[in-house]
Amino acid sequence: MKELALHLLDIAENSIAANAKNITIIVEENTIADYLKMIITDDGKGMSQEMVSRVVDPFVTSRTTRKVGLGIPLLKAAAEACNGYLTIKSEPGKGTSVEVCFQHSHIDRMPLGDLTGTFLGLVIGSPEIHWVFKYTHNHHEFVFDDAPIKAELDGIPLSEPSVLGFIRQYLEEGIRQAISKN
Amino acid sequence: MDKVKSLEDLKRIREEALQKREAKTTGGQKEIIVGMGTVGIAAGARETLKAILDYIEKENLTDIIVRQTGNIGWDSWEPIVQVVIGSAPKVTYGKVTPDIARRIMKEHVQGGQAVKEYVIE
Numbered sequence: 001m002k003e004l005a006l007h008l009l010d011i012a013e014n015s016i017a018a019n020a021k022n023i024t025i026i027v028e029e030n031t032i033a034d035y036l037k038m039i040i041t042d043d044g045k046g047m048s049q050e051m052v053s054r055v056v057d058p059f060v061t062s063r064t065t066r067k068v069g070l071g072i073p074l075l076k077a078a079a080e081a082c083n084g085y086l087t088i089k090s091e092p093g094k095g096t097s098v099e100v101c102f103q104h105s106h107i108d109r110m111p112l113g114d115l116t117g118t119f120l121g122l123v124i125g126s127p128e129i130h131w132v133f134k135y136t137h138n139h140h141e142f143v144f145d146d147a148p149i150k151a152e153l154d155g156i157p158l159s160e161p162s163v164l165g166f167i168r169q170y171l172e173e174g175i176r177q178a179i180s181k182n
Numbered sequence: 183m184d185k186v187k188s189l190e191d192l193k194r195i196r197e198e199a200l201q202k203r204e205a206k207t208t209g210g211q212k213e214i215i216v217g218m219g220t221v222g223i224a225a226g227a228r229e230t231l232k233a234i235l236d237y238i239e240k241e242n243l244t245d246i247i248v249r250q251t252g253n254i255g256w257d258s259w260e261p262i263v264q265v266v267i268g269s270a271p272k273v274t275y276g277k278v279t280p281d282i283a284r285r286i287m288k289e290h291v292q293g294g295q296a297v298k299e300y301v302i303e
Contacts, residue, residue, distance in 0.1 A: 001223065118228065156196055159246055168235075
């Protein structure tokens, strides 16, 4: 995967698979303190410590009964190659939080990529989940919370063309404004 | 600077959507499912999904449900798209690029004819 936004999508898919009802995605770009941080927090079924270590490092731990993907280990390696880190906090029955950080200016850092495409796909494709996206660029913040939109729509599906257009433009404009305020 | 869209816009959108729904007779539910497992995403599933959403927006197609799902289990055929129209059996497409997705939207979802060359089951 060549974009951080695609990794976000991949991690959010894990949260959906863990039966989360609420998923919050925070993306923080700071060119002054020179970091790019992403935090994905869910209230899904969570994982044991053993499972967390397997997810982070599938080739080290011994148990082989459950299949884990390579999305997280690859992202962790990419972050560490850019003076960053990836940590997972999880508690069975409570949820999981994945935090990944890169040196913003590092020459090997993946581009952030198409955040709107990732967010739009998640909101439209999994409408039963309450989504919150928070994008910060040097302290200028854009927050997207789909709860008031769904309340206002009152049953009209998010995939109706006019609603789709509304959400797409809302995301695009919000992210663009947070960047242009700097 | 552009004005960020507001919930007031949404009220109007809702009214219009309701009127449109009342005006047309329903031809059965249309559902499009895009596989979004790790393999699917790496193979380009987000661009495929985006092409489908763009098509719906541009062609102003109402009454279509778009869903994402985890791994469908056909790794080497990702990105995978499934189409269900009314009570007809589910049709599964493999290696769906954005271009193929637009063809599926036009010929199958709108036209009712499956795009046979990309059907995998």
